[in-house]
Amino acid sequence: MSKSLTSTALSATALSLALSTALSLAAAPASAADHQEKCYGVAMKGKNDCAAGPGTTCAGTSKTDHQGSAWKYVPKGSCEKTASPTSPTGFGQLAAFKEKKT
Amino acid sequence: MSDQRLFAAALLDPDAPCPAGLIAWNGSDPARRFAVYRNNVVVSLIDALADTFPVTLELVGEEFFRAMAGVFVRIAPPGSVLLVEYGAGFPDFIERFEPARSVPYLADVARLERLRVRAFHAADADPISPERIARALANPERLPTLRVTCHPSLSVLRSDYAVASLWAAHQGHGDLAQVDPFVPESALVVRVGLDVQVIALPSGGDALAAGLADGLPLGQAAALALAASEDFDLTAQLAMLLRVGALTALAQPTET
Amino acid sequence: MTMQFSHGSSARGAPVRRTHPDGLPDRAGLGLKPQHFAEILATGPDLGFFEIHAENYLVAGGPFHHYLRRIRDRYPLSIHGVGLSIGAEGPLDATHLDRLAALLDRYEPQSFSEHLAWSTHGGAFFNDLLPLPYNLATLNRVCDHVGQVQERLRRRILLENPATYVEFAASTLDEAAFITEVVRRTGCGLLLDVNNAYVSGVNHHRDPQAYIAALPLSEVGEIHLAGFAEDRDAAGAPLLIDTHGAPIAAAVWELYAFALERLGPTPTLIERDNDIPPLPVLVAEARCAERWIGSARPDRLEVSA
Structure with missing residues (x-):
């Protein structure tokens, strides 16, 4: 092991302890797993099981795209429901933007 | 200029005229028929982005998302026939997209959704x-x-x-x-x-x-x-x- | 140009279709959709085959390959390309051809098909099947490309007749004659999309039965059936859009029966790519197609003739 590596790396003893404990923890049933870890999948929505992103088809569409030349949209979705929908740094001026649009 | 080059350019530019040389059996204006292709291309690519970025869509609402995605599609159509790769540049686009500035975290949520699709097929x-x-x-x-x-x-x-x-x-x-x-x-x-x-x-x-x-x-x-x-x-x-x-x-x- | 056909006779002769022992079974199949993966494996619906869009499976790993491997082990498979852009003015994408070849090696499908259309230009992919003028320049290009595809994939491919919304002043051949010549020159087979024949027939005011009768029916390897949406052109004439987003229309079932009378039993895909219903709804449509296939068997034809 080189000197420069020793100075920036964790000791072999500390690593050995951490890895061996981790190995036994990982083998334990999930209920006994570290509960401070927040792990999210999409299991809440069954139909999203195979949420795979876009796929090709060989079909056309009957939906219509209404392309306007002037931009007239404002974000109007769940962003308005968060605990602090506006930014403390002044980005999130939804109301101001709405006023400007007309 | 090749026929397909003109056709392709007109697909993505809503202000471009209908390509020359298109006809309809009843002599009707072919622009209305060409619009079906224009619409298929743009709507299907917006749909593709909506599939990859569902939470991004929810955050700003469907109307805003589809309009924003429409701008992106016209600037940056897919460079690969593998649509699963489409949208890799969408988060960076969102970050620079002025009307989305009021939702400064939108680009990072989009980055997370893009990484999820990448992980799914890895x-x-x-x-x-x-x-x-x-x-x-x-x-x-x-x-x-x-x-x-x-x-x-x-x-x-x-x-x-x-x-x-x-x-x-x-x-x-x-x-x-x-x-x-x-x-x-x-x-x-x-x-x-x-x-x-x-x-x-x-x-x-x-x-x-x-x-x-x-x-x-x-x-x-x-x-x-x-x-x-x-x-x-x-x-x-x-x-x-x-x-x-x-x-x-x-x-x-x-x-x- | 407008197209003139003499109306084909409805007299039944012996079925003309050449069958291939290693091909898809003469049954109905469904497009494979991710939302149905688990249910297919759990319930094992009695279907003749599944069909996938090749481009959706050109990924490294994950659930798509996990499920496709298991489904392929239980069912015959058709791989249907949507991105080769055989009608493109530019050269074929050699990288894409290589990827397709690897996918075919991996899953050994009973059939591979692509479209008479273009979808890429100048490095951009438009995710739509775009129309071609039917003239000598296009014919030479399409035949070159089909030949290259068959050489690289080391197999005969099926070429699908398109659904189109415009025609070209530069066309000098009608679509059936164009396809007939591609099949003759390249030895490729034909994927007869009956919905496309109907949609294009309405859109261009031509008789879909005469169109089908004019195709090289002996080389049909598969049929596609799907639903369409209805729009109007600038003069108010019906303009049908091939959405694959609705049940198969009655007029398309009738045209299918007309085609089967001439072809005999033929592998038939129910295509649904938008507004995808629960699996049993699609299986029921496949059953309906199988009843038509059953009534097209030669022994049945003799009885009813």
Whole structure:
């Protein structure tokens, strides 16, 4: 092991302890797993099981795209429901933007 | 100029005239018929982005999202016939997109969604066996230089915003009204079996996972993590990485 | 140009279709959709085959390959390309051809098909099947490309007749004659999309039965059936859009029966790519197609003739 590596790396003893404990923890049933870890999948929505992103088809569409030349949209979705929908740094001026649009 | 070049240009430019040389049996204006192609192209590509970025869509609403995606589609149509790769540049576009500035975390949520699709289709790899780890533990003095291979689906997203919590609240995990978007979070994205997981990482956890993914020796990645946070729990984070199958191989570099 | 056909006779002769022992079974199949993966494996619906869009499976790993491997182990498979852009003015994408070849090696499908259309230009992919003028320049180009595809994939491909919304002043051949010549020159087979024949027939005011009768029916390897949406052109005439987003229309079932009378039993795909209903709804449509296939068997034809 080189000197420069020793100075920036964790000791072999500390690593050995951490890895061996981790190995036994990982083998334990999930209920006994570290509960401070927040792990999210999409299991809440069954139909999203195979949420795979876009796929090709060989079909056309009957939906219509209404392309306007002037931009007239404002974000109007769940962003308005968060605990602090506006930014403390002044980005999130939804109301101001709405006023400007007309 | 070739016929297809003109046709292609007119597909993406709503102000371009209908290409010359198109006809209809009844002599009707072919522009109306050509509009079907224009619409198929733009709508199907917007749909593709909506499929990849469903939470991004929910955050700003369908009308805003589809209009924003329409601008992107016309500027940056897919460069590959593999639509699963489409939208890699969409988060960067969102970040520069003036009308979305009021939702500054939107681009990072989009980055997280893009990483999820990438993880979903990434190559398969088996997790390291406990026996292999036990063998590594038999030579503790060599652990600091051990190099770890991460699962091909693994990526780490570091954000100034609460990306993992924002994303999770849209899956029914937690209440969106309780999420402060302006709290920095890091997220680990990894496929576990057939499901892509998003795991909120504690301070230092991002350094460990990203360090290992970048090929740093175990000792160096762990030291970076501990330097990032005094409270960093190396054992818990290694256990988490092992439990989700995020680590797939161990190798000792040949001595130099 | 407008196209003139003499109306084909409805007299039944012996079925003309050449069958291939290694091909798809003469049954109905469904397009394979991710939302149905698990249910297909759990319930094993009695279907003749599944069909995938090749481009959706050109990924490294994960659930798509996990499920496709298991479904392929239980069912015959058709791989249907949507991105080769055989009608493109530019050269074929050699990288894409290589990827397709690898996918075919991996899953050994009973059939591979592509479209008489273009979808890429100048490095951009438009995700739509765009129309071609039917003239000598296009014919030479399409035949070159089909030949290259068959050489690289080391197999005969099926070429699908398109659904189109415009025609070209530069066309000098009608579509059936164009396709007939491509099949003759390249030895490729034909994927007869009956919905496309109907949609294009309405859109261009031509008789879909005469169109089908004018195609090289002996070389048909598969039929596609799908649903369409209805729009109007600038003069108010019906303009049908091939959406694959609705049940198969009665008029398309009738045209299918007309085609089967001439072809004999033929592998038939129910295509549904938008507004995808629960699996049993699609299986029921496949059953309906199988009843028509059953009534097209030569022994049945003799009885009813």
